[in-house]
Amino acid sequence: MLPLAIAARRRGYRVLNLGYRSRSGGIAAHASYLASMADRFEPDRPLYFVTHSLGGIVLRYAVAHNLLGSGRIARAVMLAPPNQGSEVASFVTEHRALRGMSRRVLGPSGPELGTGASGIVRRLPPVCFELGVVAGDRATNPLFQRVLHEPNDGTVTVAGTAVEGMRDSIVVRSGHSFIMASPRAIAEAFNFLEHGCFSPRAG
Numbered sequence: 797m798l799p800l801a802i803a804a805r806r807r808g809y810r811v812l813n814l815g816y817r818s819r820s821g822g823i824a825a826h827a828s829y830l831a832s833m834a835d836r837f838e839p840d841r842p843l844y845f846v847t848h849s850l851g852g853i854v855l856r857y858a859v860a861h862n863l864l865g866s867g868r869i870a871r872a873v874m875l876a877p878p879n880q881g882s883e884v885a886s887f888v889t890e891h892r893a894l895r896g897m898s899r900r901v902l903g904p905s906g907p908e909l910g911t912g913a914s915g916i917v918r919r920l921p922p923v924c925f926e927l928g929v930v931a932g933d934r935a936t937n938p939l940f941q942r943v944l945h946e947p948n949d950g951t952v953t954v955a956g957t958a959v960e961g962m963r964d965s966i967v968v969r970s971g972h973s974f975i976m977a978s979p980r981a982i983a984e985a986f987n988f989l990e991h992g993c994f995s996p997r998a999g
Contacts, residue, residue, distance in 0.1 A: 799977045800846055800985065807986060809844070812837045816854075823908050823916050826850075827858035834864060842870035844989050848976050849952070852877030853909065856920050856959075869925040871992065873985040875975045876932055878952045879959035881911030881918055922960035928988035930981050931957040932970035949975065966994045 801813040814833055816826050834843060847855050852874035858864040908916040932949030947954045951972035958965060970978040984994050 797846070797848060797976050800982055803982050803986070804846075810838075823850075823854060823857050824861075826854040827861065827863050830854055831858050831863035834868065843868055844870050845872040846875065846976075846985050846989070847872070847877065848875045849877060849972065850909070852879065853917055853920070856923060857916065859923075859925065860920050866925045871926040871928070871989050873928045873930060873988050874957070875930045875981060875985070876949055876952050876972050877929065877957050877959075878909055878917065879929070880953075880956040881915050882909040882952060883911055883956070884951055923962060926992060927959070927962045928985075928994060929957050929959065929962050929965040930975065930984060931965065931967045932972055932975045932978075932981075933967050934969050934971045964988060964993050 797813055801811050804811045812833065814830065816829055821829075837843075845855055855864075855869075855872060855874075856879075859866050859869070911918070931952070931954040933947045933954055935948050935950045947967075948956075949970065949972040954967055966984055968975065968978055968980045968984070970981060975981050987993070987995050
């Protein structure tokens, strides 16, 4: 997220570029950490959030479970979030030969990101804050194309990034892992944070 953090500082934002050990804890633990760090960083003011992938689900969980009040969020942008669950996470956790890889790559949050009814993502409510979603459509990971049959970024389908309650969405030509470094994605993220919508040329 460093390119976004640098761009934000140049635009006058005070920035907390929050990292967390995504492979060593579940979504609930990550959400508690996010909420505690947000309170330490700026306890009395609304915050602007930009998340990538799992980070969007962590933010939704924190709000849904009252760890972080929706009033703390001025606006948020999610980059490539698996808002409908991750077909890839389901694939690697449900196949015995891939379970070891799932634990190493996805950690405890892997099964929680699945598309089935037992996954956490499907049980989260619609968003109740101003949200813009940026999806990528450059499929850079041929390994997972057998489970991603529609436009995708190599990890998450474009349709799978949508969530009820979002205000706006766009698609940019980018893969999943580096969408946060895409100049187009960065520009559109700030357009939403500052104006509540993406640019008219987006789509």
